[in-house]
Amino acid sequence: MRLILYVVRRLLILIPTLLGVTIITFVLSHAPGPNLAVAVYCTPRLGACNINNPLLKPIVDQFHLRDPLPVQYVYYLAGLLQGDWGFTTSAVRGGIPVTQAITIFFPQTIELAITATALATLIGIPTGTISALRKDKLSDHGTRIFALVGYSIPFFWLGLLFQILAISLFPEWEITGGYSLTAVDPATQSWAFIYLNDSPVPVLFSQPTHFFILDAAIHGSWSVFFDALKHLILPTITLTIGVLGVILRMVRSGMVDSMNQDYVKTAWSKGLPDWVVTRIHIRRNALLPAVTVIGLLFAGLLGGVVLVEDVFAWKGIGYWATQAVLQFDPGGVMGTTLIFAVFLVLINLIADVMYAYLDPRISL
Numbered sequence: 001m002r003l004i005l006y007v008v009r010r011l012l013i014l015i016p017t018l019l020g021v022t023i024i025t026f027v028l029s030h031a032p033g034p035n036l037a038v039a040v041y042c043t044p045r046l047g048a049c050n051i052n053n054p055l056l057k058p059i060v061d062q063f064h065l066r067d068p069l070p071v072q073y074v075y076y077l078a079g080l081l082q083g084d085w086g087f088t089t090s091a092v093r094g095g096i097p098v099t100q101a102i103t104i105f106f107p108q109t110i111e112l113a114i115t116a117t118a119l120a121t122l123i124g125i126p127t128g129t130i131s132a133l134r135k136d137k138l139s140d141h142g143t144r145i146f147a148l149v150g151y152s153i154p155f156f157w158l159g160l161l162f163q164i165l166a167i168s169l170f171p172e173w174e175i176t177g178g179y180s181l182t183a184v185d186p187a188t189q190s191w192a193f194i195y196l197n198d199s200p201v202p203v204l205f206s207q208p209t210h211f212f213i214l215d216a217a218i219h220g221s222w223s224v225f226f227d228a229l230k231h232l233i234l235p236t237i238t239l240t241i242g243v244l245g246v247i248l249r250m251v252r253s254g255m256v257d258s259m260n261q262d263y264v265k266t267a268w269s270k271g272l273p274d275w276v277v278t279r280i281h282i283r284r285n286a287l288l289p290a291v292t293v294i295g296l297l298f299a300g301l302l303g304g305v306v307l308v309e310d311v312f313a314w315k316g317i318g319y320w321a322t323q324a325v326l327q328f329d330p331g332g333v334m335g336t337t338l339i340f341a342v343f344l345v346l347i348n349l350i351a352d353v354m355y356a357y358l359d360p361r362i363s364l
Contacts, residue, residue: 128251
């Protein structure tokens with residue numbers, strides 16, 4: 001019952017948090033004025049690019065650009081509550097609703113974030129454990145240096161470095177875009193693409209799960225599956241190195257702290273085997289804070305992937321966010337910011353609940 005009440009309280013806290021995000025994003029994206037807001041819809045044939053152009057009147061009326069900013073925000077918030085998140089011109093040529101753009105781009109980002117977090121966890125927990133057990137030995141110092149360097153290097157710089165190395169060592173390796181144009185043919189892999197706004201250029205949107213690699217396996221398209229995996233390698237390694245450094249330090253510090261506890265010394269004094277003491281008495285308690293950190297790192301990767309996706313032309317929500325900023329697309333900026341915020345606070349909530357569930361000593 002206490003856990004349920006805790007979840008309810010945290011969910012209620014999410015409301016002002018997300019409301020604050022929408023206010024800040026809306027004000028910043030609309031600060032340049034209404035004339036710039038209609039600029040993304042202008043073409044030379046339309047003439048003057050301002051809100052006084054009668055040809056742009058439908059756009060001005062739709063987004064209430066003649067109203068004061070607080071009134072515009074109220075209309076925007078009402079649209080959000082009704083499922084209308086606005087319109088984006090930077091996601092696909094011709095523009096699409098923000099909600100549709102999220103369904104297209106977000107699965108690619110989740111696929112990348114899950115892969116990087118899983119790889120970092122699988123490497124970080126055993127490596128951090130070994131580092132703690134060999135405290136102040138050469139291997140421990142090497143692990144700590146790697147962890148420090150790993151989370152100190154900016155994601156985008158590391159991605160550019162890997163890209164240069166890959167092109168130099170493997171010039172025939174196509175490393176950007178998420179898939180090779182020679183390996184994936186929209187005519188034969190129709191499950192992987194959709195066509196929008198009567199455009200002849202297809203958009204990657206695989207069925208049925210929208211996760212490209214998983215869908216390739218479901219459809220038995222193994223050449224596409226391995227091609228997608230090959231494109232996943234460098235962005236995954238780029239994100240993994242930074243996340244791995246944090247997990248290594250958390251696991252190691254938790255292990256070292258647990259090893260100095262009285263209950264561990266008692267277990268050793270009873271003559272229990274080292275593996276029993278390490279796995280049951282030390283690592284189990286040391287991993288409790290790591291659970292929260294891994295959850296937050298997973299959510300934090302959504303911020304890190306913005307530049308990484310742009311470096312590797314990985315068509316995820318981070319790539320879309322970059323395009324929205326460069327093309328001054330208010331709908332795209334607000335949509336990507338809001339989905340980042342929603343995902344971050346939900347993952348934060350899940351991590352806190354898991355921590356409280358795993359450790360009854362934590363007060364709810």
